[in-house]
Amino acid sequence: MDAAVPLFQMEGISKRYGGVRALEKAELVVTSGSIHAILGENGAGKSTLIKVMAGVVAADEGRMTLDGREVTFASPAAANKAGIVCIFQELSLVPELSVADNIVISDPPKRFGMIDRKAQRRIAEEALARAGAGDIHPLALVKDLPLSRRQMVEIAKALARKPRILILDEATSALTAADVSNIFGVLKRLRREGLALLYISHRMNEIAELADQCTVFRNGRNVASYKAGSKSDNEVVELMIGREYSHIFPPKPAAVPAWAAPRLEARKLSWTDRLHNISLTVRAGEVVGLGGLDGQGQRELLLAFFGVLRGLSGEVLIDGRPVTISSPAKARQDDIGMALIPEDRKTEGLMLPMTVRENLSFAALDRLSKGGIIDRAAEQRLIDDMVGLLAIKTAGLDIPVGALSGGNQQKVVIAKWLMRQPRIILLNDPTRGIDVGTKQELYQLMRKLADAGAAILFYSTDYDELIGCCDRVLVLYDGAVKRELVGAEITERALISSALNIHGEESPVGLGADA
Amino acid sequence: MKDWRYWLAEQRGTLLAFGIFIVMFVIYTSNHPAGFTANVVQTAANKGVLLAFVAMAQTLVVITAGIDLSVGMIFLLTNCLASWLVVGTPMQTTLGVIAVLAVGLLCGAINGAIVIYGRLQPIVATIATGAVYYGIGLLLRPFPGGSVNEDLADAMTGRVFDVVPASLVVLLAIVLVIWVPFSRSVLGRAAYAAGSSETAAYMSGVPIRRGKFAAYTLAGLLAAIGGLFLTFFTYTGDAAYASGNAYTLFSIAAVVLGGVSLFGGKGSAIGAIFGALAFRTIGDLLFVFDFDPLWQPLFQGVILLVAVSLGAFALFRVRNRLEWFL
Numbered sequence: 001m002d003a004a005v006p007l008f009q010m011e012g013i014s015k016r017y018g019g020v021r022a023l024e025k026a027e028l029v030v031t032s033g034s035i036h037a038i039l040g041e042n043g044a045g046k047s048t049l050i051k052v053m054a055g056v057v058a059a060d061e062g063r064m065t066l067d068g069r070e071v072t073f074a075s076p077a078a079a080n081k082a083g084i085v086c087i088f089q090e091l092s093l094v095p096e097l098s099v100a101d102n103i104v105i106s107d108p109p110k111r112f113g114m115i116d117r118k119a120q121r122r123i124a125e126e127a128l129a130r131a132g133a134g135d136i137h138p139l140a141l142v143k144d145l146p147l148s149r150r151q152m153v154e155i156a157k158a159l160a161r162k163p164r165i166l167i168l169d170e171a172t173s174a175l176t177a178a179d180v181s182n183i184f185g186v187l188k189r190l191r192r193e194g195l196a197l198l199y200i201s202h203r204m205n206e207i208a209e210l211a212d213q214c215t216v217f218r219n220g221r222n223v224a225s226y227k228a229g230s231k232s233d234n235e236v237v238e239l240m241i242g243r244e245y246s247h248i249f250p251p252k253p254a255a256v257p258a259w260a261a262p263r264l265e266a267r268k269l270s271w272t273d274r275l276h277n278i279s280l281t282v283r284a285g286e287v288v289g290l291g292g293l294d295g296q297g298q299r300e301l302l303l304a305f306f307g308v309l310r311g312l313s314g315e316v317l318i319d320g321r322p323v324t325i326s327s328p329a330k331a332r333q334d335d336i337g338m339a340l341i342p343e344d345r346k347t348e349g350l351m352l353p354m355t356v357r358e359n360l361s362f363a364a365l366d367r368l369s370k371g372g373i374i375d376r377a378a379e380q381r382l383i384d385d386m387v388g389l390l391a392i393k394t395a396g397l398d399i400p401v402g403a404l405s406g407g408n409q410q411k412v413v414i415a416k417w418l419m420r421q422p423r424i425i426l427l428n429d430p431t432r433g434i435d436v437g438t439k440q441e442l443y444q445l446m447r448k449l450a451d452a453g454a455a456i457l458f459y460s461t462d463y464d465e466l467i468g469c470c471d472r473v474l475v476l477y478d479g480a481v482k483r484e485l486v487g488a489e490i491t492e493r494a495l496i497s498s499a500l501n502i503h504g505e506e507s508p509v510g511l512g513a514d515a
Numbered sequence: 516m517k518d519w520r521y522w523l524a525e526q527r528g529t530l531l532a533f534g535i536f537i538v539m540f541v542i543y544t545s546n547h548p549a550g551f552t553a554n555v556v557q558t559a560a561n562k563g564v565l566l567a568f569v570a571m572a573q574t575l576v577v578i579t580a581g582i583d584l585s586v587g588m589i590f591l592l593t594n595c596l597a598s599w600l601v602v603g604t605p606m607q608t609t610l611g612v613i614a615v616l617a618v619g620l621l622c623g624a625i626n627g628a629i630v631i632y633g634r635l636q637p638i639v640a641t642i643a644t645g646a647v648y649y650g651i652g653l654l655l656r657p658f659p660g661g662s663v664n665e666d667l668a669d670a671m672t673g674r675v676f677d678v679v680p681a682s683l684v685v686l687l688a689i690v691l692v693i694w695v696p697f698s699r700s701v702l703g704r705a706a707y708a709a710g711s712s713e714t715a716a717y718m719s720g721v722p723i724r725r726g727k728f729a730a731y732t733l734a735g736l737l738a739a740i741g742g743l744f745l746t747f748f749t750y751t752g753d754a755a756y757a758s759g760n761a762y763t764l765f766s767i768a769a770v771v772l773g774g775v776s777l778f779g780g781k782g783s784a785i786g787a788i789f790g791a792l793a794f795r796t797i798g799d800l801l802f803v804f805d806f807d808p809l810w811q812p813l814f815q816g817v818i819l820l821v822a823v824s825l826g827a828f829a830l831f832r833v834r835n836r837l838e839w840f841l
Binding site: 076110 | 518521522524525696699700701704707708710711712714715716717718719720721776779780781834835836837
């Protein structure tokens with residue numbers, strides 16, 4: 001191809017939201033047949049950049065050229081027509097429609113003016129097969145699929161549109177290891193076919209494996225562009241956060257003695273076909289991790305503790321006392337003192353249109369009120385404490401929480417529960433889609449809370465986190481605890497082999513992706 | 516899973532409404548002094564199709580996660596208009612029918628424009644436009660009166676080949692000409708997608724606005740067809756406020772009975788038709804069992820509650836409480 005004219009170019013792109021500068025004279029050059037990684041903390045401008053590219057928002061200034069010709073996109077549909085297709089972080093699937101309906105949604109095949117269902121089915125099956133997700137039935141409703149399958153549908157949908165530039169925004173965040181390696185194969189094939197791919201991810205190992213070219217964004221500007229592999233991880237992280245990058249994980253204290261009484265204990269917990277005879281203990285001051293591949297019952301286990309599941313068998317003990325937790329309202333009562341930081345902060349953690357203040361005080365209203373009247377002064381004191389403790393960056397307490405960046409939203413979810421001073425904290429993959437800086441703060445907070453006497457059960461899909469944060473890790477496989485790793489036993493190799501339910505210590509083959 | 520299972524899951528609401536209707540109708544005809552005769556079926560069909568048309572209209576809007584509280588009033592307005600226009604020679608009558616349908620379309624289009632381009636809440640917008648439509652109807656017919664081409668009226672309310680009620684044939688034709696193409700067109704899919712998740716639909720480049728506009732406009736047309744039939748049955752135009760409101764509310768009941776989700780994105784007009792027919796049969800049942808007609812509203816309410824609860828039974832089987840809120 002002609003090296004002089006890049007496939008797509010952005011020059012001097014700026015965008016403001018109210019008083020906030022999201023992009024400031026940003027530049028980007030995209031070439032065919034390559035995978036271009038975009039790095040940066042949340043709020044660095046990556047999302048805005050691709051929204052401009054994909055026609056979701058219009059830039060205030062600057063120009064875009066495709067094949068050397070200037071272009072503007074009035075809508076996502078216009079960008080699609082030009083061959084720019086984006087897989088967004090927030091899934092863009094319509095839940096009540098079938099997988100096939102969703103895959104062809106922007107341009108369904110037509111016959112006599114009506115949608116040709118046979119052709120639609122064929123296109124959908126092809127696209128699913130191309131995405132390596134042939135196991136998904138095209139007639140299934142999207143709302144009945146688990147998150148990881150939906151993400152595969154999203155990818156199939158993008159491929160069905162025959163893009164020239166494919167943008168993946170955190171597209172692998174919910175995928176299982178097997179899916180990730182599938183998708184990587186697909187992406188590499190697309191690169192050979194001459195597509196330009198833009199890849200946005202917080203997972204450094206994924207970028208190392210895939211990318212040809214990397215561009216780092218900070219504060220709305222592209223601060224560096226370099227050939228993949230020419231900088232060390234530490235150098236890259238420094239570019240991203242713009243300051244010296246010290247230890248990301250806080251040091252672990254000496255192990256809590258095994259004879260200490262457990263704060264939270266489960267005995268032979270079972271639930272439908274998802275949980276089988278799970279027994280575990282978490283002591284005060286301990287951070288216990290839940291590992292394993294995604295979807296092995298970790299989420300269900302946390303929900304079981306939190307009183308969400310019905311028809312649970314087995315026993316739950318708090319401080320050695322058997323309890324029946326029949327609802328989240330019961331779980332948070334003072335004698336149990338449990339908090340759950342959910343996986344999907346947008347639906348289970350926050351009321352997005354309501355203000356930061358309201359969201360923060362929801363879970364603690366009973367503590368802050370007397371006779372049904374909220375003590376405003378006490379509320380304000382507690383909120384100030386929390387905003388300070390977690391360093392939540394917000395323009396004010398009375399703006400909608402939906403206006404905050406992802407990392408700050410997650411801090412609000414956590415702060416909301418900390419206002420109750422919980423004794424047991426359950427975390428369900430809390431760092432998904434969060435930038436490095438905020439992650440680091442969360443790790444330190446987690447350790448601080450444990451040191452202050454909380455018992456923490458922490459599910460993560462990121463092995464580095466489990467290794468860096470946990471005193472012990474329980475690896476789940478098919479709804480049962482397969483292995484317990486303690487202290488120095490927690491290594492990547494041990495986590496992966498037990499996650500795949502491989503006995504022995506040889507390194508699994510072909511897993512490169514999520515390792 | 517096999518294909519037919521997915522199909523079954525999708526049609527569950529429609530099949531349930533169909534089942535409820537069949538059971539009620541069998542009880543009705545087997546207790547009717549005349550039994551299952553063409554005459555009995557004709558009478559039942561003529562009463563049922565009015566609500567069926569209005570319920571179809573409501574379905575289109577509900578699918579987009581909206582609600583149309585003006586359908587009953589469009590139904591009245593077009594009834595009043597038809598009692599002026601659908602008269603005279605066959606030519607004049609034809610033009611009259613076209614004019615009445617065009618007014619229905621226009622009413623629907625106004626609703627759609629206000630909701631979509633004016634960004635008003637459907638519930639508020641259609642209460643307001645409904646009052647306007649009723650007001651025009653009242654000006655057209657301050658007192659019940661007028662007439663209609665009786666040849667056409669008798670043909671539409673009579674029987675085809677002396678067996679099948681003509682009104683049912685028209686209903687079927689309307690389903691084939693309006694509902695089936697709509698539900699399988701890009702616009703129909705856009706309406707479903709907008710009702711299920713408007714942001715996802717927008718991000719996917721779906722023509723949301725056109726889809727919703729088509730839904731509101733066709734709803735006006737269907738309500739107008741209902742209004743025409745009302746004229747065919749009664750030979751008069753009558754701006755009866757209570758009747759208009761009742762049709763609006765019953766159309767919502769029929770839609771719910773028919774398995775159409777009020778949250779949008781799910782359901783079919785065919786389900787709503789059976790919902791409407793079942794709802795109408797309640798009154799007939801009271802009649803054959805010699806109940807005082809005063810009981811009718813109470814029974815309709817109870818049946819509606821029972822039917823809606825049937826749909827909610829699935830919630831008792833839910834083991835993960837978070838699924839309650841989906």
